[in-house]
Amino acid sequence: MSAPALVDPGPSLAPHRAARFARHLTLPGVGELGQRRLAAARVLVIGAGGLGAPAIQYLAAAGVGRMTVIDDDVVELSNLQRQVLHTEGDLGRAKAESARSAVGLRDTEVEVTALVGRLDPSNALELFRQHDLVLDGSDNFATRYLANDAAELTATPVVWGSVHQFSGHVSVFWPGRGPMLRDLFPEIPDADSIESCAEGGVFGVLCGVVGSAMAAEALKMICGIGEPLLGRLARYDALSARWDELRFAADPDRRPVVDLEEVAVACRTLSPRGRPDDISAGEVAARLAHGGAGLVVIDVRTAAEREVAAIHGSMHVPLDRILTGGWAPIAEELGEGAVDGRDIVVACQAGIRSARAIDALAASAPTGTALRNLAGGMDAYLAATRSLSRGQ
Template sequence: MSLPALVDPGPPLAPHRAARFARHLTLPGVGDHGQRRLAAARVLVIGAGGLGAPAIQYLAAAGVGRLTVIDDDRVELSNLQRQVLHTEGDLGRPKAQSARSAVALRDPEVVVTAMAARLDPSNALALFREHDLVLDGSDNFATRYLSNDAAELTGTPVVWGSIHQFAGQVSVFWPGRGPMLRDLFPDIPDADSIESCATGGVFGVLCGAVGSAMAAEALKLLCGIGEPLIGRLARYDALSARWDELRFHADPDRPPVLDLEEVAVACRAQWPHGRADDISAGEVAARLERGSAGLVVVDVRSTAEREASRIDGSFHVPLERILARGWAAVAEVLAERAVDGRDIVIACQAGIRSARAIDALTASAPAGLPVRNLAGGMNAYLALAPARWSTRRDLHR
């Protein structure tokens, strides 16, 4: 089933760009017009991990003009076995920023916007409307269904992939052109219904096979060539080296997606603990003791709670103020004291209210600014040692 190209051709290619993409220019169905379509395309990639890493590399290498990478996680040593976009030099960096740096080394003319944030109900619709195509390489059910629902509400096509141990899946969900994720899997599974990569493991090279297949589907859609995986779920088993296919259709009895309310409930249920943006109390204490420049702790508890205990040097911005004013509430306090907050840690008593504050800040905080959740809150911090905290009044109440 051939479909029209998603993107109109951009301006003629400069000679050095034509030389770079010479093997595309002679390719039937791509050619000059197809390459100019890729150059004009705007693609959102959700996740710069196992699937996003190979997909981002191939999209950039193919000459996709503008990429937005959204990922709220940081590069860890255990990622390097499969997330080939990152290196040891990127350890500790936000994955979105690491991805931007990697693309710049490959092709500095590809424009990459790095969002060190989570796709959530507050930003999904705007992001989907701003892009021609979305690649969903997320690793949790809440985000996958959020992508589906945002796609249905905005009409934006999604290339979807998932992996588990030795097997992976790829499909294309294009509203109005074929069935969606909710036609294939109607209900949002529980977060723990399938083992995570951390507990169940994942075959590293599987990510390359599935992520590359996702990139291929994206390029086909952008250029209007071939038969996309609409209404088809391609399944790959790395142990048997076999691809097979499941065909599926739209469910005529499925209620249409009218808003993000249902998926927002799932997001709140699946994300409150063990967030990817968590930072441990031990790491915060160690960094503060070293005098790490740019690390700022924002306490969202009540005044009475801060009277009992607080982190020395922390700033007080009550949760209610953040919920009402977003990032402006924090920025105002930092500006009053001429503080350069390049790495923001949000703290409450147990880590629940701080997670709510981060969700409210994500939509309005400056792009790429790390906003992290103090895991376990003050309870975890106080458990370290009395010398690490203060009951004194200070200038940063």
């Protein structure tokens, strides 16, 4: 199903811009008019990670005039295997700011606004209204459903993508022109129902395939060419090198989205930031740097994750052992009376699995045990240790 051009054309191209985009100007369906539409477009990119990285690069290379990149994460060493926008020189830097700098090196006339933060119910509607199109490269269900609901409320089209291990998905959700995410998957899944990239891994080049496909959908919609993936879920299997397609339709019985109240609940549980049992990564790093008195660190990640990076002296008790055995596997590791007066800091990669572990431990831990959640997990801890090193 074809769709009209999403963006009105901007002013005539300056000679140096016409020269830069010469291969577009001779392309049927794009031409100078399409290039002027691209120059006038305002695109919001959610996430500057695996999917956002290639998408941002190709949107910038195509001459999209204005982009806003929102991401609350920092560049870590393990990101560089797939997040090709960032370099070793960006380690510890906010991904949104790294993305802005990377675009600036490619085209100084593309305007990029870097928002270091998370898309949430307090800012989603305003951000969506300020843009013609949204690319959702987020890595969690709460943000994906927030993007869907904000799109419905603002009539803003969304290009959506996801990757897991060796497979990826792409679709387009355009209110009033096709079915939405909630027509395909009505309910928000549990946050831990699918392994994260850290747990299950992801084939690095797969992000390039899916992120580039997302950029292609965005450019087509801006220019009004081809058929966007409306009512179609494109699926790519990197191991078999095959694309296939699932067609879906709007559910006539689905309740329309009228506010962000439901998704706000999911967003509040997205990250354990703000939990009363939080302990900051900076405090843990500082205390460990001075001998770690009064601290016990329990790492609930997988063995493979610990091979990449682990807190020195931490004990490994995987999350599944805690969910099954409660406090018993911790007692086996620590021995009797070893928790007296000490903070038991539970850590994972981003602070989500550790929060689940604490909830499971609370019922059977000895009375008075000080269970603390490492806010932001290993990602935050590594950034904190780098800050300490720079300050010494």
